[in-house]
Amino acid sequence: xxxxxxxxxxxxxxxxxxxxxxxxxxxxxxxxxxxxxxxxxxxxxxxxxxxxxxxxxxxxxxxxxxxxxxxxxxxxxxxxxxxxxxxxxxxxxxxxxxxxxxxxxxxxxxxxxxxxxxxxxxxxxxxxxxxxxxxxxxxxxxxxxxxxxxxxxxxxxxxxxxxxxxxxxxxxxxxxxxxxxxxxxxxxxxxxxxxxxxxxxxxxxxxxxxxxxxxxxxxxxxxxxxxxxxxxxxxxxxxxxxxxxxxxxxxxxxxxxxxxxxxxxxxxxxxxxxxxxxxxxxxxxxxxxxxxxxxxxxxxxxxxxxxxxxxxxxxxxxxxxxxxxxxxxxxxxxxxxxxxxxxxxxxxxxxxxxxxxxxxxxxxxxxxxxxxxxxxxxxxxxxxxxxxxxxxxxxxxxxxxxxxxxxxxxxxxxxxxxxxxxxxxxxxxxxxxxxxxxxxxxxxxxxxxxxxxxxxxxxxxxxxxxxxx
RNA sequence: GGUCCCAUCGUCUAGCGGUCUAGGACGCCGGCCUCUCACGCCGGAAACCCGGGUUCGAUUCCCGGUGGGAUCACCA
Numbered sequence: 001x002x003x004x005x006x007x008x009x010x011x012x013x014x015x016x017x018x019x020x021x022x023x024x025x026x027x028x029x030x031x032x033x034x035x036x037x038x039x040x041x042x043x044x045x046x047x048x049x050x051x052x053x054x055x056x057x058x059x060x061x062x063x064x065x066x067x068x069x070x071x072x073x074x075x076x077x078x079x080x081x082x083x084x085x086x087x088x089x090x091x092x093x094x095x096x097x098x099x100x101x102x103x104x105x106x107x108x109x110x111x112x113x114x115x116x117x118x119x120x121x122x123x124x125x126x127x128x129x130x131x132x133x134x135x136x137x138x139x140x141x142x143x144x145x146x147x148x149x150x151x152x153x154x155x156x157x158x159x160x161x162x163x164x165x166x167x168x169x170x171x172x173x174x175x176x177x178x179x180x181x182x183x184x185x186x187x188x189x190x191x192x193x194x195x196x197x198x199x200x201x202x203x204x205x206x207x208x209x210x211x212x213x214x215x216x217x218x219x220x221x222x223x224x225x226x227x228x229x230x231x232x233x234x235x236x237x238x239x240x241x242x243x244x245x246x247x248x249x250x251x252x253x254x255x256x257x258x259x260x261x262x263x264x265x266x267x268x269x270x271x272x273x274x275x276x277x278x279x280x281x282x283x284x285x286x287x288x289x290x291x292x293x294x295x296x297x298x299x300x301x302x303x304x305x306x307x308x309x310x311x312x313x314x315x316x317x318x319x320x321x322x323x324x325x326x327x328x329x330x331x332x333x334x335x336x337x338x339x340x341x342x343x344x345x346x347x348x349x350x351x352x353x354x355x356x357x358x359x360x361x362x363x364x365x366x367x368x369x370x371x372x373x374x375x376x377x378x379x380x381x382x383x384x385x386x387x388x389x390x391x392x393x394x395x396x397x398x399x400x401x402x403x404x405x406x407x408x409x410x411x412x413x414x415x416x417x418x419x420x421x422x423x424x425x426x427x428x429x430x431x432x433x434x435x436x437x438x439x440x441x442x443x444x445x446x447x448x449x450x451x452x453x454x455x456x457x458x459x460x461x462x463x464x465x466x467x468x469x
Numbered sequence: 470g471g472u473c474c475c476a477u478c479g480u481c482u483a484g485c486g487g488u489c490u491a492g493g494a495c496g497c498c499g500g501c502c503u504c505u506c507a508c509g510c511c512g513g514a515a516a517c518c519c520g521g522g523u524u525c526g527a528u529u530c531c532c533g534g535u536g537g538g539a540u541c542a543c544c545a
Contacts, residue, residue, distance in 0.1 A: 011545045046544055103543070119471055120541075138543060156474070165472060165541090173543040180545050203473065204540045227475075227538090234537065262481090265494090269482055272493040291482080293475045294538055301481065301495045311508080348508040359506095409504095424504035436506035 004036030006195045008069075009184070011043040012054035015245035016061035018297060019199065019229040019237050022263040026226055027197045028067045029264070029285040039191055040072035045183055047077070061246035065256045066278065074191065076183050083178040086186045086216065087171065091139055095215045096171060098137040099126035121167030139172035141182075141212065149207040154224040155290045161207040169208055181205055185212040188221060197224045197287075200294070201236075224287060227267055227294040237297060249302075253352030255313070255321060258306035266295045275308055307351040315340035318347065325357035331364035338363075341446040345438035362432040363447065368455065370433040370462075378426045378435070379463050386416045386423050387430070387463070391456040400449055402441045430459030 006027040010020055031038035042058070044050035059073070090096035101109075101122070110120035122140070131137065144163045151159045171182035178186070188196065203225050213220050231241035238244070249259050261276050268290050270276075276284070310318065319339045326333035333339060342363050343356075350356035362368060393408045394400065413420060428437050431452065437443065444452050 009545090013545080043545060049544075106543090114470090117470095159473070161473080170543050175543080177543085179543065184545085199539095200474070201539055202545095205545090225474085230538075232480090236538075266481065272483060274481090274494050295482090296480060298480050298495070304495055307508095346507095349506065419504095421504055428505060434505090438506085440504055 004031060004034040004195050005193050006031040006197060007039040007041055007193045009041040009043050010058055012051060012058060013049040014054055015057045017244045021246045022229060023199050023226060024067055025260060025263055029281055030197060032282045033285045037070040040069035041074045041187060044075055044077045045177055064250050065260060082190060083183055083186055087139060090215060096139050096141050097127060098131040098133055099140045100131055100134060100137050101125055124168055127168060136174045138170045138174050140168040141171050143168050143211060149210050151206045151223060154222055154287050156225055156292060166208060181208050185209050189218045193221055195222045200225050200228045226290055227292060229266060230294050230296045253354035254306050255309045258309040262302040262305045267291050303351050310347050310350055315343040318343050322353050322356060325353045329357055345442050368433040374429045374435045378429045379459055381463060383426045384463050386412055386418055387426060387460055391453060395453050400444060402445055405441050405444055430456050
């Protein structure tokens with residue numbers, strides 16, 4: 001086969017959701033893997049439901065994910081003249097015909113067919129009447145009355161459809177607009193798309209599209225229908241399943257790499273491997289390893305994968321993703337050693353960037369918020385002496401390298417006779433206001449002498465105050 | 470309801486006739502490590518939907534049932 005050309009063709013009637021992102025990802029990965037092309041097409045023929053906001057939202061989500069396209073974006077709304085041309089081709093060659101039956105009449109036909117136990121479909125009244133073009137006539141495709149149409153699906157295998165199941169479906173509406181099935185086929189043909197990876201929900205459309213390809217005398221593309229993503233209740237994913245837009249995950253502190261990794265593993269596998277970088281996915285992605293059954297979206301696993309990616313990402317790079325969350329909390333965050341230092345102490349303790357930004361609070365805030373219980377439990381008079389001694393030593397040390405700190409602590413422990421555990425928690429509370437935090441030494445190292453001394457002194461003052469009460 | 474698809478631990482999955490007393494991951498439960506919290510490490514509970522075939526032998530192949538999903542528009 002010549003160069004692979006895949007596409008993603010969302011309709012702009014809302015944000016890009018997880019399911020859509022996954023099919024986009026599969027097509028994109030396949031194109032990248034095959035060194036082919038990936039085209040983006042916006043299916044906006046439904047003027048009533050398509051909005052510019054949705055178009056922008058889709059671009060934004062795709063860009064965040066890092067899914068880039070080689071051609072497009074094409075807009076179907078700008079391609080009417082092309083559809084028109086192909087429509088006329090079919091009408092002129094007698095493969096399609098004008099139909100003047102009203103919506104009500106067709107409704108009636110379907111009802112009658114259903115009543116007599118048949119399948120609701122158009123009965124073909126205008127099929128052989130040779131009607132001409134009128135203002136409100138639609139164009140219907142002349143489907144074969146018998147025989148079968150087979151879909152050679154690269155993920156599901158061969159699927160055979162009885163042609164009798166299909167009726168003469170409309171390809172041009174009464175307002176002159178092409179319908180979905182027709183526009184898609186014309187677009188894919190004219191854009192050179194030869195590999196179509198899309199959701200399972202399109203399987204039933206495919207025989208119609210195959211018929212159209214044949215009528216238009218075009219070679220069939222390779223079709224592959226990937227299973228759906230289901231909600232926790234095993235029904236098709238929708239708004240009621242909670243946050244489903246891609247950008248919602250960005251806002252909740254997820255890394256695009258993690259979202260991509262999770263999505264690809266939902267329906268595709270590579271042995272026992274769970275963690276993938278984008279580069280790895282491009283080299284390893286393949287069609288045979290795509291699954292055939294629908295999968296349930298599991299937010300917890302996404303979160304776990306997010307934690308893994310946070311741990312794996314170099315601090316300098318992670319900083320870029322974290323900064324917006326820090327700023328959102330009002331912290332004066334900027335790239336540099338302070339931030340990367342902070343990150344190295346927090347990346348094994350955060351599942352999301354939101355969490356990380358929250359944990360980073362004590363690194364940025366001037367007025368520490370003290371956890372009341374922590375203060376009561378650890379900042380007690382019995383620790384006053386050791387704490388003061390330690391503060392003194394830290395203030396006068398030549399440097400605060402972690403080894404130096406250890407010796408200083410050891411000295412305090414030796415002269416006071418207390419154990420490390422006894423002084424660690426008070427110091428922790430003094431430095432962070434909380435009982436849970438990164439390791440003492442690394443925090444002191446990063447916070448720097450000034451902050452450490454002032455916080456320690458503040459804690460000492462706090463204890464003394466309690467004493468006098 | 471018609472048509473189509475699917476079916477391994479709660480969830481995502483490995484498995485492509487014997488290697489399966491079915492492996493990994495998330496979650497869950499223990500333990501270890503330890504300055505707290507995490508991380509990490511060790512261990513545990515947890516699945517081949519049911520019934521027929523085919524075969525010396527089925528989780529793996531075939532048929533039926535059941536269950537789940539998708540789709541039946543002048544929406545995409």
